[in-house]
Amino acid sequence: SFASAKIAVHGWLCWGALYLLAAGVSLTSETRWPCPQPCRCNTVLLEANCSHRQLITVPDGLPKDAKLLNLTNNKIKALAQQQFQLLTHILHLDLSDNDLVLIEVEAFLGLQNLLTLHLARNHLKFIPVGAFAGLPKLKILDISSNDILVFLDFTFRDLPALQFLTAADNDVVFISSQAFSGLASLQELHLDGCNLTAVPTEALTQLGGLRSLYLYRLGLTTLLNYSFRHLERLKELVISDCPWLETLSGRSLFGLNLTSLTIQHANLSAVPYIPLHHLVYLVFLDLSFNPITYIHGNQLGDLLRLRELHLVGGSLLRIEIGAFRGLLYLSVAFQSVGTLRNLGLDNNPLACDCRLLWLVQIRPNLDLGGNSPICTASVHFHGLNFLDLGEDELPGVLTCRPARILTMKRQEVRVDQGHTVVFHCNAEGDPVPSVYWLNPQLKPVSSTGRIWALSNGSLEIRFAQPQDSGTYHCVASNAAGNSSLPASLQVRAFPKSFRHPSHLKGWFFPSGTLLIAVTIGLMSFFSSVSVCFIFMFFWSKSKGQIKHTATIAYVPRRAMSSSKGGAGNHTETSRFTMKLI
Incomplete structure (x- = not known):
């Protein structure tokens, strides 16, 4: 009947209104973040912070839109294959200060946008080939302060964009010749290992674009010839804490165009003049904390661009005349020169300021070779032999700001x-x-x-x-x-307020977001109801006069039960009238 059809349409429209209400609320679902119970999530920073939570595994249910994931200071021991496959938006991942001993192959697969990865201060002894698969954009990798013993062939082959790699404070005993294969973009490398008795030359040849190289705690006794071949772009080389390093072979630095060289805390007894001879672009040279006793004359003249020479913590006894001849831009840093007895500083561009007060103090016991130092780099005292000045005049000359x-x-x-x-x-x-x-x-x-x-x-x-x-x-x-x-x-x-309430079962609702969700939902509800009534009004007008009541006949259950056992077929019917809205 017409009335029944009208009731059905009305019911359908009401269910539709409820559906639209649900849809209105769901419009804001993108602002909701699933956040595992131990973690703290921030939708503004797009960060999931799970640090200091005593976690033993990477938690499930991390927000898929997160860009920063902090898992530091937990007790995670292993990373399984494709551990982060759903977190495709992560840019920065920090797993430092855990108990990691195992990283499975393709553990980071899926993190195709990752830029930085920190694995410092764990217990890794080696990294399997393929562990870094799926990280085409990674630029910074920190695996320092682990227990890494070896780097196998192609360990880093899946990191074509890597620019910075630090593996300092490990116990490396072997680096395979192809370990760094694939690191075409690497700019800076930090290596460490007391048990390496030679520079890993073959492995380093894979790093043609390297700019800075830091080698710490190596068991070197000498640097062999061509130790750094094929590193033409290297500008900074630091070799430190190598107590057995006594000599540098004549061509050990051949092929390099360094601007900065540091060899400190070693056992060099003399300045390595021959290996330094060709480094015409060298600006900074630090040979501190070596038992160097002499600086010979006319040996450093080829280092035309040298500006700084550091010999702090040495055992200097003599600096010969002409030691720094030709070094027009040089400033020298000494320390503990109380044992110095011979010093030749003539024909050098000395700047007469407070930095030469040490020379005045040891002058009575010093042999200057008959040639007094002259100020040539000071505008106000050009040509002055400051040692001829009296003690009352010196404070006005050797001054600094x-x-x-x-x-x-x-x-x-x-x-x-x-x-x-x-x-x-x-x-x-x-x-x-x-x-x-x-x-x-x-x-x-x-x-x-x-x-x-x-x-x-x-x-x-x-x-x-x-x-x-x-x-x-x-x-x-x-x-x-x-x-x-x-x-x-x-x-x-x-x-x-950023932490999700327990009754929301992991869904994160900032108060502003919830208010917007409710507002949009109510607007959607009232809009849908209005559309329903307008539609019903025009539809009913098109069908003629509207009936405001409907009479419905029905058979009561007790009448049906009694009729089954009766002799006749008469069945009692009932009626009721319903008002239509």
């Missing part, structure tokens, strides 16, 4: 977890001061890593964490004195 930080206003920054912070520090003085930063534990901040000191004197803290909070100190220093400036950082951890 102490280092001074230009802006002494204390910097205080408060940020939410995950943000990047930059502190600035500019200084002046004569001579030009060096600028470095101390962390809240008063330890120097390195020039690499998540917290690093920039070359322009600034400090950058990337993806700040609550444990980074504290007071950092910028220190500007020169020969005349130091100046420091504190900078305070307060990193707010995720507030409780």
